[in-house]
Amino acid sequence: MREAVEKILSGSHLAGARLISLLEARQSEGVALLKQLYPHTGAAFIIGITGPPGAGKSTLVDCMITELRLRKKRVGVLAIDPSSPYSGGALLGDRVRMRGHELDDGVFIRSMASRGRMGGIGQSTREAVLVLDAMGHDVILIETVGVGQDEIDVIGVSHATVVVSIPGMGDDIQAMKAGLLEIGDVFVVNKADLAGSEELVRLLEGMLHLRADAVSSWRPPVIQTVALRNEGVAELIDACFDFHRQASASGLLSQRIAGNQTAFLRQLVMELAAEKILKPASSRDRLAELNRAVARREIDPYTAAEKLLATFFR
Amino acid sequence: MREAVEKILSGSHLAGARLISLLEARQSEGVALLKQLYPHTGAAFIIGITGPPGAGKSTLVDCMITELRLRKKRVGVLAIDPSSPYSGGALLGDRVRMRGHELDDGVFIRSMASRGRMGGIGQSTREAVLVLDAMGHDVILIETVGVGQDEIDVIGVSHATVVVSIPGMGDDIQAMKAGLLEIGDVFVVNKADLAGSEELVRLLEGMLHLRADAVSSWRPPVIQTVALRNEGVAELIDACFDFHRQASASGLLSQRIAGNQTAFLRQLVMELAAEKILKPASSRDRLAELNRAVARREIDPYTAAEKLLATFFR
Numbered sequence: 113m114r115e116a117v118e119k120i121l122s123g124s125h126l127a128g129a130r131l132i133s134l135l136e137a138r139q140s141e142g143v144a145l146l147k148q149l150y151p152h153t154g155a156a157f158i159i160g161i162t163g164p165p166g167a168g169k170s171t172l173v174d175c176m177i178t179e180l181r182l183r184k185k186r187v188g189v190l191a192i193d194p195s196s197p198y199s200g201g202a203l204l205g206d207r208v209r210m211r212g213h214e215l216d217d218g219v220f221i222r223s224m225a226s227r228g229r230m231g232g233i234g235q236s237t238r239e240a241v242l243v244l245d246a247m248g249h250d251v252i253l254i255e256t257v258g259v260g261q262d263e264i265d266v267i268g269v270s271h272a273t274v275v276v277s278i279p280g281m282g283d284d285i286q287a288m289k290a291g292l293l294e295i296g297d298v299f300v301v302n303k304a305d306l307a308g309s310e311e312l313v314r315l316l317e318g319m320l321h322l323r324a325d326a327v328s329s330w331r332p333p334v335i336q337t338v339a340l341r342n343e344g345v346a347e348l349i350d351a352c353f354d355f356h357r358q359a360s361a362s363g364l365l366s367q368r369i370a371g372n373q374t375a376f377l378r379q380l381v382m383e384l385a386a387e388k389i390l391k392p393a394s395s396r397d398r399l400a401e402l403n404r405a406v407a408r409r410e411i412d413p414y415t416a417a418e419k420l421l422a423t424f425f426r
Numbered sequence: 427m428r429e430a431v432e433k434i435l436s437g438s439h440l441a442g443a444r445l446i447s448l449l450e451a452r453q454s455e456g457v458a459l460l461k462q463l464y465p466h467t468g469a470a471f472i473i474g475i476t477g478p479p480g481a482g483k484s485t486l487v488d489c490m491i492t493e494l495r496l497r498k499k500r501v502g503v504l505a506i507d508p509s510s511p512y513s514g515g516a517l518l519g520d521r522v523r524m525r526g527h528e529l530d531d532g533v534f535i536r537s538m539a540s541r542g543r544m545g546g547i548g549q550s551t552r553e554a555v556l557v558l559d560a561m562g563h564d565v566i567l568i569e570t571v572g573v574g575q576d577e578i579d580v581i582g583v584s585h586a587t588v589v590v591s592i593p594g595m596g597d598d599i600q601a602m603k604a605g606l607l608e609i610g611d612v613f614v615v616n617k618a619d620l621a622g623s624e625e626l627v628r629l630l631e632g633m634l635h636l637r638a639d640a641v642s643s644w645r646p647p648v649i650q651t652v653a654l655r656n657e658g659v660a661e662l663i664d665a666c667f668d669f670h671r672q673a674s675a676s677g678l679l680s681q682r683i684a685g686n687q688t689a690f691l692r693q694l695v696m697e698l699a700a701e702k703i704l705k706p707a708s709s710r711d712r713l714a715e716l717n718r719a720v721a722r723r724e725i726d727p728y729t730a731a732e733k734l735l736a737t738f739f740r
Binding site: 146165378381383384385389390406409417424 | 702
């Protein structure tokens with residue numbers, strides 16, 4: 113264990129990847145390691161990148177990695193993939209996304225399945241972020257594929273959120289932006305060489321103007337990029353660091369970190385409680401029995417849940 | 427309360443909508459009503475409709491409603507919207523989707539936010555389904571907007587899952603289909619008048635051919651629709667009822683229902699446990715104290731969670 117801890121702290125990709133796999137599989141050994149690593153976390157700047165499918169997020173993240181490497185930053189990347197609830201596998205292989213960074217020891221990329229566990233992607237993402245942090249990465253990029261709950265979860269882990277959109281997407285994708293609009297610290301109009309780019313920038317700027325930021329005086333910028341030609345990426349990275357600086361000074365960042373940590377702690381408490389309440393063989397028998405009664409409509413599920421819990425709490 | 431129960435059982439839209447709002451707001455009055463309604467549930471056929479944004483799901487659902495009404499079925503619809511974690515509002519107004527069904531007492535449509543609560547959309551969707559069921563709807567359609575966790579959750583509520591795709595979507599949308607492929611009972615190629623429709627049908631049929639269904643001999647059909655012209659919708663509804671018949675006979679349906687119910691019961695147990703563990707003022711003080719220690723890295727979050735729980739469990 114001592115050895116694994118040291119390997120991770122020295123940035124070993126192999127040891128880091130192994131620990132993330134242990135944590136994903138809910139192996140207690142993984143948690144034991146993470147406990148030891150925890151005092152060595154807290155230095156990384158965590159950036160969430162989100163937006164609708166087709167916005168070119170993967171390519172943009174590739175460019176962000178390259179730009180961050182030019183600035184001598186060590187970069188960890190988590191790509192959250194929507195995945196099958198059955199196979200549990202991440203859909204997009206890591207090899208697909210590693211192009212150009214395979215030989216760079218300063219870049220660590222990991223795909224994670226967004227599986228249907230209690231708490232959604234939150235917990236395993238949080239844990240993987242801690243591992244990447246302990247490994248000594250200066251910046252951690254979390255990329256979500258897809259929209260919906262995953263997106264909302266990822267802001268509970270990040271210090272800064274980058275929202276990516278592109279010109280000319282359909283109506284319902286525009287509608288989703290209303291939700292994304294509130295969570296972004298930096299906005300990107302990618303594929304900015306397409307028609308409609310200027311209009312989208314103006315639309316976003318107009319909507320952002322209406323957004324009330326209670327805590328911070330930060331005005332989220334809208335940055336045009338053409339990821340495929342590496343245009344606008346340096347400006348995007350500048351904007352992220354600008355945000356980090358200003359949010360550190362205003363107290364927004366420490367407030368956000370405290371909020372994220374509270375959510376993590378509550379989640380851990382409830383995961384441990386679930387183990388104590390649902391896992392014992394006696395509970396499983398009782399659950400099966402109550403389930404049969406619920407199925408026969410002899411009891412409603414709420415009363416059944418109360419009955420089960422009554423054996424644990426006064 | 428007696429009166430509200432009777433109004434809901436007689437199908438009152440107003441009383442049903444009010445109860446769903448109470449449940450979404452976690453009002454104990456809502457749960458009390460649902461307990462009374464529970465014995466009157468279990469008759470509805472619950473169909474989940476899922477697929478990437480832009481596939482035309484809303485229009486397709488509109489056509490499905492019309493077709494089901496022609497067959498004299500009472501139809502309840504839940505539209506799950508990705509929503510802001512802050513405003514909590516559903517993005518697409520119910521009025522938008524009500525077109526053509528406003529005056530039909532046999533159709534009840536409700537939009538629900540997919541909010542960041544423990545358990546994702548699962549619990550409030552399950553509860554709303556129970557309300558629609560008690561109201562006497564023969565068929566309940568659950569439409570998800572977006573992809574990712576929401577999609578995975580919705581299959582935990584449905585009896586049958588319809589997966590909608592369209593020709594000519596981008597690469598990463600195709601990649602997502604791999605996950606959706608495993609959860610579908612009926613597949614729809616919508617906008618089947620577009621180029622590439624036949625190819626997509628053949629692609630889906632080829633991939634479905636490889637899918638191993640352990641429990642059932644059901645071979646998921648691929649149905650071409652042009653929702654805007656109401657083409658193929660009768661065939662889609664036929665396929666859903668075919669599945670229902672065959673899955674009832676094979677035992678697949680009762681197995682699925684039992685699985686869904688177990689998940690719901692476990693979720694309720696943990697929600698009640700969270701109330702007992704996290705809600706008391708003493709817990710909140712202890713949590714705040716532990717949080718400060720975690721922030722100072724004096725203790726890791728896992729040990730902190732164990733400490734908090736130790737006061738509840740032996």
